[in-house]
């Protein structure tokens with residue numbers, strides 16, 4: 001390694017050590033932690049408003065919560081059930097009813113720019129069951145020829161018949177949870193999948209006409225070393241995925257719904273310094289292989305639409321992550337699914353039985369959500385600009401939100417004061433016209449975005465224990481303040 005490169009690496013290491021803290025991924029602002037009760041009637045009102053925007057395209061997300069067995073590291077909302085016959089068919093019946101209920105509200109055959117099936121494991125459903133759900137979407141919506149249909153795949157649960165279906169319905173992109181190819185690491189996280197099976201699925205999808213293949217990798221897993229990671233990256237590069245997302249494993253066995261992580265041997269986890277080295281090594285290997293970095297943890301081949309959008313400053317972000325084709329409104333179908341409609345976030349019941357009962361009563365299965373205030377819109381726009389354009393155009397924000405009442409630098413004086421450290425560290429530049437992330441600063445975009453997250457500040461202030469003799473231990477208060485966030489680095 002050259003001296004310059006080693007110095008740059010050490011500099012990044014130092015920065016990452018200082019800036020690693022729990023924080024949201026900002027697939028939305030406000031985040032799901034701020035959601036409160038929201039009724040089906042509220043959702044109907046939002047749909048009614050959205051319905052009037054007749055020409056805007058829609059996006060849809062279908063959540064399939066089932067997995068045959070829960071992996072030990074998993075942090076997703078999952079129902080582990082080996083009883084496929086008992087759960088899958090009724091779920092699809094209810095899913096179709098939900099799609100029809102929503103469609104009845106917005107009018108059928110609306111243009112659909114984006115469809116994503118995620119989970120859980122969408123291919124837990126048998127091909128014929130999956131096809132019924134896809135057909136319901138195809139019946140109720142008009143597929144935008146410029147749009148994108150995508151599906152998450154677990155190679156272990158993907159059959160040749162699934163791949164045939166994916167080809168038949170013209171899915172544009174598949175996303176595979178690869179995590180790590182090392183057999184020892186796989187054993188330690190309770191997820192054994194061979195490189196051969198992943199290769200078979202990727203090649204099958206490409207032969208079936210799927211244009212884009214995404215891989216998810218995870219660093220910070222038990223037993224991971226720099227050597228094992230290099231072998232994983234080398235195996236991954238042989239398959240040349242178009243996009244990669246690199247997630248840090250967040251070991252939070254105390255958090256609600258993460259009891260499965262108690263099966264992970266905490267002693268086998270890399271320490272913070274090793275985690276950082278794993279992340280930086282992954283990054284270097286992918287950059288050396290010609291990938292373009294999008295923020296800290298996303299990578300795409302230079303000709304991939306995501307990379308092109310990043311260069312053009314036209315990236316967008318929604319609950320599915322970075323995208324180039326966000327519809328104005330996102331409909332969420334399935335248990336726990338989140339949508340975004342008419343300025344509101346809407347989440348379905350997270351308990352299967354409640355979701356099902358609502359649908360069977362002919363009601364939308366809405367449980368929680370949040371109608372964004374003007375302040376949320378303002379801050380959400382700033383955070384989205386940082387995440388997607390890496391720059392906040394202060395004049396544009398004033399033109400849209402201020403109505404001549406305030407100037408950006410005055411309105412956000414307290415927020416900008418929080419950014420003195422990142423400014424001194426060269427992560428941002430700040431001039432009267434714009435706040436801009438530097439190339440290094442793009443790696444710490446979540447830290448910069450957090451400075452504008454008023455709700456996070458409020459929540460942390462509430463969770464900070466009062467200085468009394470009976471106060472809550474600091475560690476417990478930290479957990480309460482950031483119960484589900486992963487480290488920013």
Ligand code: SF4
Nearest residue numbers: 067070071074076120
């Ligand atoms: S990691 Fe994926 S396959 Fe494993 S339990 Fe979670 S959602 Fe299911």
